[in-house]
Amino acid sequence: MTEIIVSAKTKLADIIMQDKRALVLFPRFGIELGVGNRSVKQECINKGIDTDFFLLMVNVFLNKNYFPGGKLKKLDVDMLLRYLENSHQYYLEEKIPYLEQLIEEFKKRVDHPATKQLERFFMQYITEVKEHLAYEDQTAFPYVAALSEQVKSSKADISDIDYHIGVFEERHDNIEEKLSDLKALLIQHFPPHNDRYIRIRLLNELMDFEEDLINHARIEDKVLIPIVEQLEKKIG
Numbered sequence: 001m002t003e004i005i006v007s008a009k010t011k012l013a014d015i016i017m018q019d020k021r022a023l024v025l026f027p028r029f030g031i032e033l034g035v036g037n038r039s040v041k042q043e044c045i046n047k048g049i050d051t052d053f054f055l056l057m058v059n060v061f062l063n064k065n066y067f068p069g070g071k072l073k074k075l076d077v078d079m080l081l082r083y084l085e086n087s088h089q090y091y092l093e094e095k096i097p098y099l100e101q102l103i104e105e106f107k108k109r110v111d112h113p114a115t116k117q118l119e120r121f122f123m124q125y126i127t128e129v130k131e132h133l134a135y136e137d138q139t140a141f142p143y144v145a146a147l148s149e150q151v152k153s154s155k156a157d158i159s160d161i162d163y164h165i166g167v168f169e170e171r172h173d174n175i176e177e178k179l180s181d182l183k184a185l186l187i188q189h190f191p192p193h194n195d196r197y198i199r200i201r202l203l204n205e206l207m208d209f210e211e212d213l214i215n216h217a218r219i220e221d222k223v224l225i226p227i228v229e230q231l232e233k234k235i236g
């Protein structure tokens with residue numbers, strides 16, 4: 001896939017045509033399909049989205065090698081947190097339930113003892129993902145919000161919170177291992193059993209989800225963590 005660097009003039013339709021990952025990204029900003037010929041700038045004005053913020057998110061999400069550098073200084077931390085929380089909500093309320101439905105359908109259609117193991121691997125994977133999201137939602141993000149508040153107003157006091165963003169970095173390990181087990185089962189070990197289409201669909205969706213999570217984690221690593229480190233230095 002050729003990487004596309006998005007600018008304010010880029011047409012939304014061109015971004016989607018070149019990179020289908022934009023399909024999951026745009027709704028997080030309230031941008032729905034039916035984009036006509038509108039450019040990023042036009043749509044951001046229409047929807048009241050901060051254009052610089054949108055460009056930063058899109059470019060980090062779509063490009064592995066994009067370095068936001070100086071652009072981070074101007075970024076609004078609360079906006080970033082809202083975006084990250086929205087993404088988590090999408091995973092929890094839409095994507096994961098959809099994957100669960102697919103597993104159910106697979107179990108119904110494929111009458112084979114190995115479906116038990118498939119379900120077990122799947123549950124382990126989903127539990128891992130949910131724990132990870134819950135940790136960020138309940139511990140890391142509130143900390144960042146309080147930190148940003150303190151820097152802005154010097155009122156909120158976080159001195160009694162025993163936490164720093166380095167912990168987040170360490171914990172931001174991968175949930176990839178559990179998914180590898182699941183993929184290996186579906187690709188290598190599960191015997192063929194009248195399941196071709198549903199198995200391909202399930203694998204496709206799992207791989208899409210995997211990629212989405214990887215890109216999402218890149219925003220946390222390359223945007224959230226550097227910003228928070230700057231804020232932490234400010235309150236020293």
Ligand SMILES: [Fe+2]
Binds near residue numbers: 084088133136216220
């Ligand atoms: Fe996250």
